[in-house]
Structure formats: C-alpha cells, structure tokens
Amino acid sequence: MNRDDLESALARDDSTSARAALTELRTGADxxxxxxQTASACQLWDTWSHRHQVMLDTRVTPRTGLAEAVGRLHAAGSAQVYLATITSSRRRFIVFLSEDLSRSIACM
Incomplete structure (x- = not known):
C-alpha cells in the first residue's frame, strides 16, 4: 500500500477522525x-469496546474517534481488517482497513 492508496481509502470515510488523519497524511505524516496479518472486525471490536468501557468506568477521556470506531467495527462483523497507523508530530491515528485495502472501516 502506498500513500495514494491510503489517502483514497481515508477519503471514502466521512468520520471526523478519518478526515483529520487524511489531512495529516497529505501534509507528510508517516x-x-x-x-x-489481518484480524476479524469482531475480534478488534471486542478488544476496543472493552478498552472504551474501562476508560468510561474510570473516567479517563477516550481518544478522539474511539466510540465511533467501536461502533463501526461492530457493524463490520466478521470482515477481515488490516491495521495501519498514521503518525505526525501532533497526532497518531489507528486506521482499520478493509481486507482489499480499498476503504477505511474505522479510524481513531
């Protein structure tokens, strides 16, 4: 996957986090x-929904986009998902990509 492919996948995602990640990527973020390897969206949902709940229970502010990403992972069901990261000097994003790498399933 090259930068253009990742930009294209993020451009199809209308979430606030995906738009922010796309902006960072376009300005040169790594x-x-x-x-x-891939993982099923339901496995990732299980992990991230638990983390989200623990944060809420302990009054820790969840990272931006976590709640929406959890919902989108749940909706993706058993689909296989790749993970990508985008890291800039200001922020770090986790992107969950479809198995064919053509679209972002979720971003936080």
Whole structure:
C-alpha cells in the first residue's frame, strides 16, 4: 500500500477522525500498514469496546474517534481488517482497513 492508496481509502470515510488523519497524511505524516496479518472486525471490536468501557468506568477521556470506531467495527462483523497507523508530530491515528485495502472501516 502506498500513500495514494491510503489517502483514497481515508477519503471514502466521512468520520471526523478519518478526515483529520487524511489531512495529516497529505501534509507528510508517516504511515505504516501492518500487512503481515489481518484480524476479524469482531475480534478488534471486542478488544476496543472493552478498552472504551474501562476508560468510561474510570473516567479517563477516550481518544478522539474511539466510540465511533467501536461502533463501526461492530457493524463490520466478521470482515477481515488490516491495521495501519498514521503518525505526525501532533497526532497518531489507528486506521482499520478493509481486507482489499480499498476503504477505511474505522479510524481513531
């Protein structure tokens, strides 16, 4: 996956986090695709929904986009998902990509 492919995938996602990640990517942020393995969206939902709930229970402010990402992972069901990160000097994003890498399922 190259930068243009990731930009295209993020451009299809209308979430606030995806738009922010796309802006950072377009201004030169580093990115990395973890292409050696996929996970099912429901497995990732299980992990991230638990983390989100613990944050809420302990009154820790969840990272921007976490609640929406959890909902989108749940909606994706058993679909296989790749993870990517976008890191700039100001922020770090986690992007959940469809198995064919053509679209962002969720971003936080």
């Amino acid at each position: 990115f990395r695709l973890f292409h050696s």
